[in-house]
Amino acid sequence: MLEVRGLNVFRGATHVLKDLSFDVAAGELAALVGANGAGKSTTLLTLSGLLRARSGSAVVRTGHGSLDLLRAAPATIVRAGVVQCPEGRQIFQSLTVAENLAMGAFTRSDAAEIARTTEEVHALFPILAERRSTLAGALSGGEQMMLAMGRALLAAPRLLLLDEPSLGLAPKMVETIFDVIVGLKASGVTILLIEQNAAMALEIADRAYVLEQGRIAIAGTGAELAGNDEVRRVYLGIGA
Amino acid sequence: MNGTASRSLASAGAIVLGAILVWLVQNTASDYVVTLLAVLFLNAALAVSLTLTNGLAGLFSLGHPAFMTIGAYVAAILTFPAGRKESMLSDLPLWIAQTELSLLPALLLAGLAGAAAALLVGFPVLRLRGHYLAVATLGLIVIVQNLATNWDGITRGGAGLSGVPRLTGIWWAFGLLAIVVMAAWRIKFSSLGRAMMATRENELAAECTGIRTVRMRMLAFVVGAFFAALAGAMMVHLIGVVTPKSYSVLLAFNLVVMVVIGGSGSIVGAIIAASAITALSESLRPAEESLGLYGLSQVIVALSLILVLYFRPQGLFGTREPELLRRLFEGSRR
Amino acid sequence: MSQYLFQQLVNGLALGSLYALVAIGFSMIYGIVRLINFAHGDLVMIGAFATLAMVAAGVPWPLVLLFVLLIGALAGATIGTVVFKPLIGAPQVTGFIATLAVSIVIQNTALMILSGQPRNFLFPAVMRQRVDFGGVSASVTDLTIIGLTALMIAALLFIVYRTRLGTAMRATAENVMAARLMGIAVDRTIVVAFAIGSALAAVAGLLWGGKFGQIDPLLGFVPGLKAFVACVIGGVGSIGGALLGGYLLGLAEVLFVGLMPQEVSGYRDSFVFLLLIVILLVRPSGLFMRHVEERA
Numbered sequence: 001m002l003e004v005r006g007l008n009v010f011r012g013a014t015h016v017l018k019d020l021s022f023d024v025a026a027g028e029l030a031a032l033v034g035a036n037g038a039g040k041s042t043t044l045l046t047l048s049g050l051l052r053a054r055s056g057s058a059v060v061r062t063g064h065g066s067l068d069l070l071r072a073a074p075a076t077i078v079r080a081g082v083v084q085c086p087e088g089r090q091i092f093q094s095l096t097v098a099e100n101l102a103m104g105a106f107t108r109s110d111a112a113e114i115a116r117t118t119e120e121v122h123a124l125f126p127i128l129a130e131r132r133s134t135l136a137g138a139l140s141g142g143e144q145m146m147l148a149m150g151r152a153l154l155a156a157p158r159l160l161l162l163d164e165p166s167l168g169l170a171p172k173m174v175e176t177i178f179d180v181i182v183g184l185k186a187s188g189v190t191i192l193l194i195e196q197n198a199a200m201a202l203e204i205a206d207r208a209y210v211l212e213q214g215r216i217a218i219a220g221t222g223a224e225l226a227g228n229d230e231v232r233r234v235y236l237g238i239g240a
Numbered sequence: 241m242n243g244t245a246s247r248s249l250a251s252a253g254a255i256v257l258g259a260i261l262v263w264l265v266q267n268t269a270s271d272y273v274v275t276l277l278a279v280l281f282l283n284a285a286l287a288v289s290l291t292l293t294n295g296l297a298g299l300f301s302l303g304h305p306a307f308m309t310i311g312a313y314v315a316a317i318l319t320f321p322a323g324r325k326e327s328m329l330s331d332l333p334l335w336i337a338q339t340e341l342s343l344l345p346a347l348l349l350a351g352l353a354g355a356a357a358a359l360l361v362g363f364p365v366l367r368l369r370g371h372y373l374a375v376a377t378l379g380l381i382v383i384v385q386n387l388a389t390n391w392d393g394i395t396r397g398g399a400g401l402s403g404v405p406r407l408t409g410i411w412w413a414f415g416l417l418a419i420v421v422m423a424a425w426r427i428k429f430s431s432l433g434r435a436m437m438a439t440r441e442n443e444l445a446a447e448c449t450g451i452r453t454v455r456m457r458m459l460a461f462v463v464g465a466f467f468a469a470l471a472g473a474m475m476v477h478l479i480g481v482v483t484p485k486s487y488s489v490l491l492a493f494n495l496v497v498m499v500v501i502g503g504s505g506s507i508v509g510a511i512i513a514a515s516a517i518t519a520l521s522e523s524l525r526p527a528e529e530s531l532g533l534y535g536l537s538q539v540i541v542a543l544s545l546i547l548v549l550y551f552r553p554q555g556l557f558g559t560r561e562p563e564l565l566r567r568l569f570e571g572s573r574r
Numbered sequence: 575m576s577q578y579l580f581q582q583l584v585n586g587l588a589l590g591s592l593y594a595l596v597a598i599g600f601s602m603i604y605g606i607v608r609l610i611n612f613a614h615g616d617l618v619m620i621g622a623f624a625t626l627a628m629v630a631a632g633v634p635w636p637l638v639l640l641f642v643l644l645i646g647a648l649a650g651a652t653i654g655t656v657v658f659k660p661l662i663g664a665p666q667v668t669g670f671i672a673t674l675a676v677s678i679v680i681q682n683t684a685l686m687i688l689s690g691q692p693r694n695f696l697f698p699a700v701m702r703q704r705v706d707f708g709g710v711s712a713s714v715t716d717l718t719i720i721g722l723t724a725l726m727i728a729a730l731l732f733i734v735y736r737t738r739l740g741t742a743m744r745a746t747a748e749n750v751m752a753a754r755l756m757g758i759a760v761d762r763t764i765v766v767a768f769a770i771g772s773a774l775a776a777v778a779g780l781l782w783g784g785k786f787g788q789i790d791p792l793l794g795f796v797p798g799l800k801a802f803v804a805c806v807i808g809g810v811g812s813i814g815g816a817l818l819g820g821y822l823l824g825l826a827e828v829l830f831v832g833l834m835p836q837e838v839s840g841y842r843d844s845f846v847f848l849l850l851i852v853i854l855l856v857r858p859s860g861l862f863m864r865h866v867e868e869r870a
Contacts, residue, residue: 048755078757090752092745099741106742107757155757300667364855370666371610372854375802379847382799390840489795493674500671534690535682542675542682549672550660 001026001190002047002159007056007070009039009046016042018214020056024159024207029181029191031201031222033235034211040194041087043211044161047192048084049074062158079107081158087167087194089148093137097128100136100147104154114154121150124180142173149180159190166197178204198235202226210235255418262414274410278478280518281413282471285420287498287510289467292424294496295505295559296433297460298440300370303361303377304468304495305487306384307354311469312476312486313388313395315350316404319343319477324403331393343407347473354469358462366457381489388484400483401476408477416474417511420467424507427463436460437505437559490538497545505559512556517541581710582832583825588716588785590824591723594817595778596797597804598730599650599771601816604805605747606767607658609666612673615798616680617772621646621779622789623688626695635698642780643773650772651765658768659761677798684791692790695783719781726774727817733770734813743767747811796843803850809860818861823849 002024009017016039024030032040045051047058047069058069060082067080092100101121105114122129125146131139136147145165152160162181166174174197182204185191195201202208205222210231218231225231266274286304293301317329318341326337341349365376388395395401427433438446439453446453476482498517502509524537548555560566596618603611624645628638657676661669701715734740746753746763753760782797783789801816804823808815827846831839853860 050751050754074754075757075759078755084755086752086755090749090755092748092752094748095741095744099745102738103741103745103753103756103758106738151756300670364851368854371670374667374670375610375799376847376851376854378799379850382847383844386841386844390837490678493678496671497675532689533686535685538682539679539686542678545675546657546672546679549668549675553668 001062002058002060002192004047004058005056007043007046007058008054009042009051010054011042011051016214017046017053020211020215022209022216022219024190024192026190027185027188028206029185029193029204031193031195031205031208032211033195033198033201033208033225034217035235036196038211039214040211041163044084044086044163044192044194046070047077047082047161049077060159075107078155081156082161083152083155083157083159084161085148085152085163085165087163089144091136091139091144091147091151093135095136096133097136097139097147098132100151101128101154104151106155108154108156113156117154117156121153124153124183125150141168142170142176145169145173145177149177153184157189159192160184162191162193164194164196166195166200174200198231199226202231202236251422258414258418262410266410275478276518276522278408278410278413279475280515281410281417282475282478283495283498283518284511284514285413285417286468286471286495287502287514288417288420288424288507289464289471290495290499291502291505291507291510292427292467293460293464294499295503295510296428296440297436297457299366299457299461300374301377301461301464302374302489302492302496303358303380304464305489305491306377306380307358307465307468308472308475308487308491309381309384309388309482309484310357311350311354311472312482313401314353314469315346315473316401316476316482317394318346318349319405319407320401321405328396329394331391343412343477347470350473351466351470354472355462355466357469358465359458362458362461366454366461378489378492381487381492385484385488395484398484400481400486402481404476404480404482406477406480408474412474413478416467416470421507421511423463423467428505428507432459494541497541499555500545501548501555503555503557503559506555506557506561508561508565509555509557577710578832582828584710584712584716585832586825586828587821588712588719588824589828590821591719592778592782592785592797592820593800593804593824594820595723595726595774595781596801597808597816597820598727598813599774600798600801601805601808601811601813602743602767602771603654603658605811605813606743606764607662607669608811609658609661609669609673610802611653611658612670612677612798613653613657613680614771614775614801615794615796616677616684617646617649617775617794618779618782618797619681619684619789619791619794620649621776622695622783622793623684623693623779623791624776625780625783626693626789639777639780642776646773646776646779647769649776650768650770653772654765654768659764662764677794681792681794688791690790690792692788695787695789697784701784715784719785722777722781726777730770730774731813739763739766800846803846805860806850807853807860812860815860 005021007017007020008015020043032043034040042051046053049069049072053070056070060067060069060080062081069077069082092103095103101118105117108114127143128147128150136144139147165177165181169177178200181191181193193201193205202222202225208220208222208225209216210218210225218225218228220228265277290304293299317325317332317336320340322338322340325332329337361380365373368376389398435446435451436456438449438451439456443453472487494517498513499510502513520540521537524540528534528536596614600611600614603614621642624642625638628641633641653676657672661672697715701718702713704711704713705717734743742753742758743763743766745756746758746760750760778797800823804819805816806819807822808817808819823846826849827842830845831842
């Protein structure tokens with residue numbers, strides 16, 4: 001579904017992503033793990049059109065055609081079904097829960113469809129229905145994460161980009177979120193997941209990549225990487 | 241030859257050169273050109289003093305015209321012939337109305353008045369930052385204009401003071417420019433100047449290294465105000481008239497343009513930009529009058545600023561001085 | 575005595591309405607680009623002169639109102655696109671000088687075209703009549719100002735809080751990056767905010783001319799600055815704050831002139847600025863703001 005080839009991205013003078021290439025097949029959950037500063041967030045920001053790439057290509061193939069994300073405007077990318085749930089949630093604190101969800105559906109115009117998606121999101125996260133008139137800034141960390149995901153779902157994503165969903169969440173909440181993620185995959189959404197919490201990510205990933213200094217260092221299935229000695233030592237803290 | 245001696249020699253040389261130029265102009269050019277050059281020198285002095293406040297210390301102050309107004313009125317009132325003063329300015333305390341000072345003491349008192357005002361106003365206003373400081377200093381202009389208009393017992397209100405004795409000329413203006421440039425240069429290349437620039441860059445870090453940032457900002461503000469008041473006092477004795485609206489937001493803007501185009505923090509840049517803009521406005525004046533397009537030169541100045549901000553925001557020299565002059569006056573030190 | 579006070583209240587409400595109209599636009603723009611728009615006051619001038627021109631051409635008043643809104647919107651959109659978009663993300667002070675420069679260009683261009691002579695500006699005679707109620711008298715002009723402003727503000731609040739466009743503007747004002755991720759066309763949203771805010775300022779110009787009877791090309795400077803003060807009082811970047819600040823400022827200024835001895839009334843503008851400085855130092859977040867910017 002997503003083919004990234006030869007991606008080079010600079011932030012200021014720093015060469016962050018160096019000839020990055022990887023694939024995400026339709027319907028699968030791919031995980032990108034790596035240390036801080038390896039370039040994980042940069043990758044997602046570039047895929048969503050918020051950062052300019054120096055060179056390379058990132059082609060998304062849906063049933064309706066293909067689109068090179070590197071040459072498209074952010075709005076076009078969202079309309080093509082590539083939706084990001086950014087690092088730190090980035091919900092609109094001064095808007096209500098309902099308004100946040102409505103903003104997620106900004107690129108869609110069919111009111112009936114939007115209403116249906118909203119119902120689905122409410123079913124998935126009942127708290128969002130309960131607190132629909134609350135200002136988003138008043139929600140707890142876990143609730144904000146649910147709102148962020150709900151908002152992303154309202155864009156009817158085909159490819160969902162998740163940037164550090166577990167960040168700052170209590171362990172119980174992390175499990176809940178990851179259950180939701182697995183459920184989403186089961187319903188047909190392709191997912192690209194960035195996580196520092198490598199253990200949980202590798203557990204649910206079909207395919208996984210280790211990003212080191214802007215390049216893919218190790219690639220394989222989730223299980224393969226979880227069993228890889230190097231990965232275990234450096235990223236899972238197991239063994240010595 | 242050691243550093244200080246060579247620097248003093250170079251300074252003396254520059255002043256002598258300048259003096260020769262002034263003498264030449266005074267003896268060969270028309271009165272109009274001589275006055276114009278004097279105004280140019282004063283504008284340059286103002287621009288350099290603004291470089292000190294804005295460029296070095298990073299205080300975005302638009303308040304110079306307010307201090308000029310204060311300086312102009314104080315000096316004019318002091319040098320006004322005693323007899324006329326009593327009748328024209330009825331609210332003036334008798335002991336002031338009956339004194340008539342010569343120029344130099346009047347100038348000094350004017351400068352001190354400006355400095356005192358800055359000290360008073362600086363306490364609240366300098367606690368602000370960025371564009372809030374800018375608007376607050378704009379407010380200063382409005383407040384001083386209000387004072388000058390309403391306190392007509394000592395200022396003759398909106399009509400202003402006219403017939404002020406024409407005691408200054410091109411040599412006074414040149415003198416002020418020389419003093420301001422020397423002061424600014426010495427401050428800039430001293431530890432005081434470095435402390436100011438540190439405060440500009442990162443106040444918290446500067447505090448941590450022991451720099452009293454509050455003092456730095458106040459010092460820059462007060463010194464700038466002192467020179468602005470001096471310039472205003474000289475200006476009123478050059479052209480003989482001052483009204484509450486003489487030194488306004490437009491002047492503040494033009495001074496900022498000079499500093500930005502010259503490079504905020506560059507003394508030489510400020511002088512060059514001030515000269516260019518003064519010359520430009522003056523040369524466009526006949527065109528404005530004949531075409532009836534008052535405001536044309538102002539539009540050109542404003543558009544130039546916008547272009548510079550978009551394409552070369554660091555101005556002519558950024559925060560540095562031209563290499564040659566730096567070498568000459570500072571030796572091989574940085 | 576209380577009748578006098580009540581009278582002042584009505585006057586203050588009228589003046590406050592004008593300030594509120596200008597302040598709201600100012601606040602919308604500040605909220606979305608984080609820059610003080612010096613040229614905002616000049617839109618008041620543009621509105622006033624546009625009205626003058628249209629009335630002289632015989633355009634009926636309801637159409638004049640409509641056209642002034644459109645002209646203001648167009649002028650604002652142009653300024654926003656040409657001047658402000660490139661400035662987003664620039665240092666605060668750079669933006670400030672740039673907008674000051676734009677204001678000077680607008681003022682001096684108007685001076686060149688129109689000359690500095692104040693022009694008379696007269697509403698139809700009926701507006702100068704006075705209406706008496708409860709012992710207080712108010713001119714029809716003042717009542718129109720109060721009423722029309724209330725209507726425009728209601729319309730604006732509807733747009734901002736009950737439409738998708740308005741929600742998108744609020745979202746963009748809060749977090750540009752997240753807004754982009756929603757697929758919101760941020761550039762277009764910014765232009766719309768400029769257009770709406772400027773339209774309101776232009777209408778304020780129409781009303782200003784009618785109230786004060788004389789207009790000149792430099793008329794925008796004072797309303798612009800006072801709008802800024804109003805925003806600071808209420809909380810910069812917040813529409814509710816701008817509203818509150820505008821009315822409060824109008825009332826405060828009228829009360830100052832009404833209650834202080836005659837000699838002091840000439841200092842009304844100084845009073846406004848002193849108020850600004852006091853508020854910036856004592857309660858910098860204003861009366862309405864949730865987040866506090868670093869300003870002191």
